[in-house]
Amino acid sequence: MGVEIEAKMRIADLDAVRAKLKSVGATFVGRTNEVNRFYDAPDARLSSADRGLRLRTNANADTGEATHVVTMKGPRQKGAFKTREELEFTVDDVDAVANVFAHLGYPLNLSFEKRRESWTLDGCKIELDEMPVFGTFVEVEAVDEAAIEAIQKKLGLAGEPSISEGYATMVAKHLKTTGGRELRFS
Structure with a gap:
């Protein structure tokens, strides 16, 4: 099992960050359009325990080729940045996985889209994210806080x-006020 350590910042101008990434020699990895589906029991036992069960579809923005990743997120650990245990594996059949989750008592709880541009620099992952309603963000993921x-x-x-x-x-709070279960780009 791995541990995810990341910093997320709301940034209004991703073009400026992109230009800076290029100027410091970062490597562009690619662009994806994501669909993130979160599953939980009707009593919200996973989210109540600060855990997450996600099925993410990453579609390459240029080719449309998709991969599907199941992620289990453990509770947050103490630290200056968001740190939590994370277990991931790829799957081929999204519908079969969703059915297995539902049969185990974890139906779809919420779903949202995100556009992501990925870069690497000095062994770290840098993600430029765009979310409907919420705007744009930069995430920096690394092996330790000093690298971030x-x-x-x-x-x-x-x-x-x-x-x-x-x-x-963020999406769950928003959807609670709108009465929906999913957040999509128009």
């Missing part, structure tokens, strides 16, 4: 406040 801080400094983001709330939590 170094990347933030290189990209001129050291003064930007880190958001500890995950996208699923």
Whole structure:
């Protein structure tokens, strides 16, 4: 099992971050259109325990080729940045996985789309994300907090406040007010 350590910042101008990534020698990985589906028991036992069960479809923005990843997220650990245990594996049949989850008592709870542009720099992953309703974000994922801080400094983001709330939590709060179960781009 791996541990995910990340900093997420709301950034209004992704073009400026993209230009900075290029100027410091970051490597462009690609663009994807994601559909994130979260599953939970009717009593919300996973989210109540600060756990998550996600089925993500990543469609390459240029080719449309898709991959599907199941992720189990453990409770958040203490630290300056969002840190949590994470177990992931790929699957071929999204419908079969969704049916297995439902039969185990974990039906679809919420779903949202996200556009993501991925980069790497100094062994770290940098994601430029666009969400419906919420705007644009930068995520920096690394093996430790010092590496995240170094990347933030290189990209001129050291003064930007880190958001500890995950996208699923943000979307869940929004959907609670609108009465929906999914958030999509128009």
